Amino acid sequence: MTDASAATGHEASWTVVGQHAAVSALASAVASGRVAHAYLFAGPKHTGKTLAALQFAQALNCTGDGPPCQRCRQCERVAAGGHADVEVITVGSPCDESEHRHSADERDIRICQIRRLDRLVTRAPFEGRCRVLIIEPADLMNDAAANALLKTLEEPPPRSVLILSTDREELLLDTLRSRTRRITFTGLPQAAIERALRDRWDVEPGRAAELARLSMGRLGWAVVALHDARMMEEREEALARAEELAASSLAGRFAFASSLGGGFTKDRRHVHRVLDAWQAFWRDLLLIASGREDQAVHRDRLDRLRPLASQCTVRGIVGALRSIADARQQLDENASPVLALEVMMLALPELRPNAVGDRPRP
Ligand SMILES: [Zn+2]
Numbered sequence: 638m639t640d641a642s643a644a645t646g647h648e649a650s651w652t653v654v655g656q657h658a659a660v661s662a663l664a665s666a667v668a669s670g671r672v673a674h675a676y677l678f679a680g681p682k683h684t685g686k687t688l689a690a691l692q693f694a695q696a697l698n699c700t701g702d703g704p705p706c707q708r709c710r711q712c713e714r715v716a717a718g719g720h721a722d723v724e725v726i727t728v729g730s731p732c733d734e735s736e737h738r739h740s741a742d743e744r745d746i747r748i749c750q751i752r753r754l755d756r757l758v759t760r761a762p763f764e765g766r767c768r769v770l771i772i773e774p775a776d777l778m779n780d781a782a783a784n785a786l787l788k789t790l791e792e793p794p795p796r797s798v799l800i801l802s803t804d805r806e807e808l809l810l811d812t813l814r815s816r817t818r819r820i821t822f823t824g825l826p827q828a829a830i831e832r833a834l835r836d837r838w839d840v841e842p843g844r845a846a847e848l849a850r851l852s853m854g855r856l857g858w859a860v861v862a863l864h865d866a867r868m869m870e871e872r873e874e875a876l877a878r879a880e881e882l883a884a885s886s887l888a889g890r891f892a893f894a895s896s897l898g899g900g901f902t903k904d905r906r907h908v909h910r911v912l913d914a915w916q917a918f919w920r921d922l923l924l925i926a927s928g929r930e931d932q933a934v935h936r937d938r939l940d941r942l943r944p945l946a947s948q949c950t951v952r953g954i955v956g957a958l959r960s961i962a963d964a965r966q967q968l969d970e971n972a973s974p975v976l977a978l979e980v981m982m983l984a985l986p987e988l989r990p991n992a993v994g995d996r997p998r999p
């Protein structure tokens with residue numbers, strides 16, 4: 638395997654694909670015993686941050702040779718999600734208040750959840766050597782939670798490690814960032830993803846190439862898509878919708894903003910996946926419009942994308958991409974979802990529909 642052969646020394650038993658600098662920093666911290674109290678795992682979604690955090694937790698507690706050995710009881714307990722000293726604090730995870738019932742539909746990580754973390758870190762580890770608490774996505778802590786965490790980081794308890802994982806570190810307080818050791822994760826080259834899919838997941842070459850292209854550097858996305866046919870369908874639908882909306886009237890756009898935004902509280906992830914697909918759509922138009930068609934992600938749709946791109950200026954497309962990014966930020970900041978999406982719709986350039994197989998514009 639390429640990744641294992643590229644790894645040297647302490648990193649040999651880590652299975653995170655491609656993140657050599659990150660893995661090397663973590664493995665040498667374990668080997669040298671110079672482990673920081675708090676880490677910031679920063680980098681795009683689906684690039685191995687969660688797996689790296691869990692393998693770090695294994696390595697810190699491992700009793701075998703070449704940690705994480707994946708064979709000792711400590712490694713196995715972490716991998717199975719049952720280790721008493723390793724916990725992920727996320728949206729909807731439990732707190733210590735008996736009357737609270739948190740759920741994954743909530744918008745943020747709250748102070749009661751961080752208070753639980755604070756209680757856990759001040760206790761000695763229960764079944765291993767080191768307590769590892771992972772906050773993910775750390776950018777979803779609300780202000781009260783972030784400030785409570787800051788207090789914990791000011792007096793870090795011994796034998797505990799906190800990991801703040803995020804793909805949007807600009808949303809974290811500077812004071813939090815400055816108290817953590819940064820570990821950077823990067824998007825992977827398409828070839829590395831393709832190879833990993835073939836070698837580790839036994840994906841046949843054609844499909845591996847397609848998924849690698851669509852993944853835009855995120856191996857985790859490709860692996861999920863491999864097992865979840867709905868993800869590909871949802872993406873196809875979102876792309877078709879992006880194309881349709883680019884050519885639809887303002888009334889049509891607002892109607893869609895209202896239905897998509899109306900479902901945000903119930904299923905935030907769906908809305909973000911739709912925005913991911915739209916971003917990919919406009920990004921492809923940008924590549925085509927600027928003469929870099931060979932880098933486009935949706936090669937199977939080039940015939941449809943070319944005539945759309947030919948109607949756009951690079952500046953108009955950049956504006957569309959920016960408006961999608963702004964809408965995401967507004968959603969993160971708990972603005973009205975419908976309003977955020979309507980503002981985005983206003984900024985998307987209006988194109989003529991593709992001639993073939995399209996309904997005329999209303
Ligand atoms: Zn082990």
Ligand SMILES: [Zn+2]
Nearest residue numbers: 732734737749
């Ligand atoms: Zn609570």
